[in-house]
Amino acid sequence: MIRMIDVHKAFGKQKVLQGLNFEVDEGQSLVIMGPSGSGKSVILKHLIGLLEPDQGKVEVLGQTVNIHNREALQRLRMDMGYLFQHSALINWLSVYDNVALPLRETTSQSEKDIRAQVEKVLGLVQMEEAHEKLPSEISGGMQKRVGLARALVTEPKIILYDEPEAGLDPEMSASISKMMRRLKEELGMTSVTVTHSVSCAVTVADTLAVFEHGQFLIAGPPTDVLNSDHPRVKTFLGAALD
Numbered sequence: 705m706i707r708m709i710d711v712h713k714a715f716g717k718q719k720v721l722q723g724l725n726f727e728v729d730e731g732q733s734l735v736i737m738g739p740s741g742s743g744k745s746v747i748l749k750h751l752i753g754l755l756e757p758d759q760g761k762v763e764v765l766g767q768t769v770n771i772h773n774r775e776a777l778q779r780l781r782m783d784m785g786y787l788f789q790h791s792a793l794i795n796w797l798s799v800y801d802n803v804a805l806p807l808r809e810t811t812s813q814s815e816k817d818i819r820a821q822v823e824k825v826l827g828l829v830q831m832e833e834a835h836e837k838l839p840s841e842i843s844g845g846m847q848k849r850v851g852l853a854r855a856l857v858t859e860p861k862i863i864l865y866d867e868p869e870a871g872l873d874p875e876m877s878a879s880i881s882k883m884m885r886r887l888k889e890e891l892g893m894t895s896v897t898v899t900h901s902v903s904c905a906v907t908v909a910d911t912l913a914v915f916e917h918g919q920f921l922i923a924g925p926p927t928d929v930l931n932s933d934h935p936r937v938k939t940f941l942g943a944a945l946d
């Protein structure tokens with residue numbers, strides 16, 4: 705469903721992706737951990753066509769992601785939800801209007817159909833009570849859930865989570881992780897998640913990868929990766945558990 709084949713990406717002299725390879729099958733969940741600034745968000749941006757590889761290939765839903773083919777990219781993005789590192793809600797729009805925005809911008813659905821869909825996804829993230837509130841009037845955890853509802857509103861097949869736990873206390877973070885797992889179990893969502901939280905990784909990952917210096921140091925079932933003898937993986941995950 706998602707495939708990166710020998711992807712290289714540099715910004716000037718800085719080599720960020722150096723021959724990255726991975727695959728995510730339908731309904732599967734890949735979680736990527738790694739140091740800040742190593743290039744994890746850059747990986748997600750390649751999947752959604754915000755960046756293009758210098759070399760190699762990115763495939764999503766059987767298509768090569770091509771940032772120059774606007775129309776194909778637009779169609780592909782309808783099948784992909786993106787939960788940004790910071791919820792990226794629009795301050796002056798209500799919760800309802802924030803969630804409705806992708807449908808208003810990319811479809812010609814009636815307001816009645818839009819309402820039904822927005823109410824459905826706000827229900828999924830347990831935010832049905834907050835329609836008329838502004839983002840500034842709700843907590844960080846709620847903003848995250850609204851961001852998630854917005855990512856889900858077009859009924860994507862794939863969802864990309866960039867540090868879904870960022871800025872949340874451990875309890876809210878756990879509740880988001882559980883919600884991510886429910887989406888996978890109940891809707892069969894395919895996902896790629898970047899996180900610094902081991903507990904989030906363990907909750908949602910089928911495959912856990914540790915990324916550094918442009919490549920995965922290791923990738924496998926979370927328990928195997930957490931018990932790995934790889935010295936760098938051990939040090940990194942050991943620190944993440946503290």
Ligand SMILES: Nc1ncnc2c1ncn2[C@@H]1O[C@H](COP(=O)(O)OP(=O)(O)O)[C@@H](O)[C@H]1O
Binds near residue numbers: 739743744746747
């Ligand atoms: N569009 C860009 N132009 C130049 N440099 C970038 C761009 N996007 C990311 N970078 C650089 O690539 C590196 C990896 O960034 P990023 O993927 O955001 O790291 P993280 O692993 O923390 O998500 C950083 O050094 C960042 O400055």
Ligand SMILES: [Mg+2]
Binds near residue numbers: 744745746789
């Ligand atoms: Mg990042």
